[in-house]
Amino acid sequence: MRVLLIAGKDDFNEDVSKVTGIGRYVREVYEGLKKQIDVEAYPLFDYSSIFSSINSIIKGTFHDYSSYDIIHLLSPKPFFPLRKGKAKWITTVHDLFFLKYNESKPSPFMQKIYLKSILSSDAIIAVSSLVKEDVEKLGYKKKIFVINPGIGEEFFTSPKKPEKKDVIKIGYIGRLDSERKDLIRGIEVFRKIKEKNVIFELWGNYNPDSEIFKRIKKESEEDPRIRIMGPAPDEKLVEIYDSFDAFFFPTKEEGFGLPIVEAQARGVPVIVFKDARIPEEACNYCIRINEEFPQIDYIKSFKEKYNDALRKYASKFSLGISVKNILNSYGSIMLEL
Known part of the structure; x- marks a missing residue:
């Protein structure tokens, strides 16, 4: 052939x-x-x-x-x-x-x-x-x-035992200036969280002149818990996922949703909006929300309970x-x- x-x-x-x-x-x-x-x-x-x-x-x-x-x-x-x-x-x-x-x-x-x-x-x-x-x-x-x-074999290696930390890290990886990724909606929901020790790291490329990015930058200036990290280097992608307590993916729609599977392969809970159009095969274990972020204690317990299940399910991909x-x-x- x-x-x-x-x-x-x-x-x-x-x-x-x-x-x-x-x-x-x-x-x-x-x-x-x-x-x-x-x-x-x-x-x-x-x-x-x-x-x-x-x-x-x-x-x-x-x-x-x-x-x-x-x-x-x-x-x-x-x-x-x-x-x-x-x-x-x-x-x-x-x-x-x-x-x-x-x-x-x-x-x-x-x-x-x-x-x-x-x-x-x-x-x-x-x-x-x-x-x-x-x-x-x-x-x-x-x-x-x-x-x-x-996804590559590097996502199926055993995660390191997490260190105890005072900060809860919510992460996002994807374009920051995309209409479809709907990051502004995600930020609005995140800002409802009252705890000061919860941060939202935004990893990805962007056009600094885009109106969407300008608004995201303004939100980050108003709330220092929102941190613009820049592009996620390919060689550090697994390490970045491993640093998250949860992966928040506020997208409107995905053809497949590879970041969802990547996060789950590392045992990281994935949070999406209920009205997002995402293939069920990628999002079977997603936490689906409306306009309120899950309680931090719930995210922690979800991660402990479903860590192995998330990784096993992701291995199909x-x-x-x-x-x-x-x-x-x-x-x-x-x-x-």
Whole structure:
């Protein structure tokens, strides 16, 4: 079996600390697959300029793919291969946020192009049952595989025994300036906590000029318990999760919710809003709230009671299992040739 993985140039080549969740997915899938099959990486899409963007689409359209068995587009792109021969084209769909949120929306014309590309695929890999439902609502009638992303082995090492401390640390990891992540709502709920020894650490990238970040910064200046930490270095991610007493993820919606699984793999309770649209498979053990934060004693008791259960449940989402399921999807599609 010969497989070609297609993604953006930055997804394959950019410094790992600067890539998105999709960039991490691209690298992890490539590294996992190349240990087992004949796979090549094609860093096709370059959005550094209008010219390079158009050139990427043209190259992708006329490239000869006929020597491959599988063409795997690792996230939706404006991709319409004319010379694919008998190769099967699979697209991984992580979400359809480009239809909903201004921060993710391309022009109406490009929205149609992205949708047409998804619907033209020979098969879809949806990263969750929720994404599968969304793709089906688009009218997609061909094969959809639900394959959850995986997390690395470093998340399954035994956590160090926590030191006794006077401070209770609530943590967040993700973009700070995202409309969808809804961090401002999370901060408003956090500020209702009266205890002075409870802090809220905010880890993630941000645009300092964005209106959302400016408001978050103002909130942190008014309440010193809210601490803006900056980007979370990849090599320190496990250590950061281990420092949390709870992980607060105030997101409106997730395609899968990898940070939820990462936190649970470290035995850290995850708090989300009840009205958040998050796949059940990722959030089975989440603490769901309305507009009031759980009592600190409840969080402590939850962590003690469910530590092992959280870690065991998260083990279902290992990178090895995810890569194995992707290979199985390739085999299933090949049988149809």
